[in-house]
Amino acid sequence: QVQLVESGGGLVQAGGSVRLSCAASGRAFSYNTMAWFRQAPGKEREFVAAITWGSGSTYYGDSVKGRFTISRDSAKNTMYLQMNKMKPEDTAVYSCAATSILVITTTPVTYEHWGQGTQVTVSS
Numbered sequence: 001q002v003q004l005v006e007s008g009g010g011l012v013q014a015g016g017s018v019r020l021s022c023a024a025s026g027r028a029f030s031y032n033t034m035a036w037f038r039q040a041p042g043k044e045r046e047f048v049a050a051i052t053w054g055s056g057s058t059y060y061g062d063s064v065k066g067r068f069t070i071s072r073d074s075a076k077n078t079m080y081l082q083m084n085k086m087k088p089e090d091t092a093v094y095s096c097a098a099t100s101i102l103v104i105t106t107t108p109v110t111y112e113h114w115g116q117g118t119q120v121t122v123s124s
Contacts (some may be wrong), residue, residue: 002025002098004113031099
């Protein structure tokens with residue numbers, strides 16, 4: 001059984017920074033690729049960033065390129081999302097997800113495991 005637990009959300013002012021963490025447990029191959037998605041009220045779930053666990057290859061959604069950085073610590077089985085230069089439109093519930101697929105995918109349905117989500121609110 002794979003379990004993903006997010007932490008680090010909260011309230012931040014525009015222009016500020018927040019780091020999210022996602023701790024993974026369970027069978028290692030179940031999270032060959034991990035990602036962050038976000039969902040704002042009334043909007044569809046949006047891909048934010050993804051990383052392959054083995055090589056560390058990364059991919060970002062257009063709206064966060066240059067501001068967010070995804071990383072992982074294999075020793076801690078933890079993935080991170082460093083969010084800088086935050087904007088009010090970044091306000092959303094951020095969820096981490098994991099898939100056994102070995103390549104990066106941006107489609108939510110391809111991710112088999114999900115965390116409970118953490119709220120990030122950016123004030124203007």
